Structures are given as C-alpha cells and as structure tokens.
Amino acid sequence: MCNASLAIQVLPAVAEGEEVLRIVDTVIAYLKSTGLNIFVGPFETTIEGDFERLMEIAAECQRLCIRAGAGSVSTYIKVVYSPVAGVWSIEQKTAQYHNV
8 A cells, every 4th residue: 555646747838839748748658667556647647656755756757847848847746645544546536437
C-alpha cells in the first residue's frame, strides 16, 4: 500500500500549442519511466507512491519542462498523504467507472 497519491498538471509557457503537447508528452513519458502506478487523464496525471519520492518527481517535472524549451511552467498539484493508513489506490477510486 502506498502512502501518497499525487495528481499533477503541467502547463508549459510556450508560443505554440504543438510545443505544449510535446513538452507534456515528455513529462508523461518521465512519469511512466518511474515504474510507479500512473493514470493519465485529460487534464492531469495521477501517480501513486511514497510521499518523498512523489515530491521529488513533481520537482523533476518542472525541470523537464524548462529543459524541453518552456520559458516557465505553471503546475497544479493535488496530494493525498496518509503515512499510517495509506491512501486509496487509483484502481479503488476508479474501478466502478471503467465500463461506463
């Protein structure tokens, strides 16, 4: 059981929409490469794991956007953290909607 869940949306400041998609795709590829359980949604990506690791991952997402060419990046993050009881998994939160 993981102790934290993080939803992250990055909005890189670039001139063209195509560049936004390219940079967001770079961030999603990075999130997938972490080996943690992730769920990509239309507005944000949710990732589950240890709180400290998720905070490091969130920081790296900022740096990735800048390295990929964004002049700046706005990021929206939601975090659920429960070090003792753990948090509900993505599957527990969404399973009932998979066949809707």
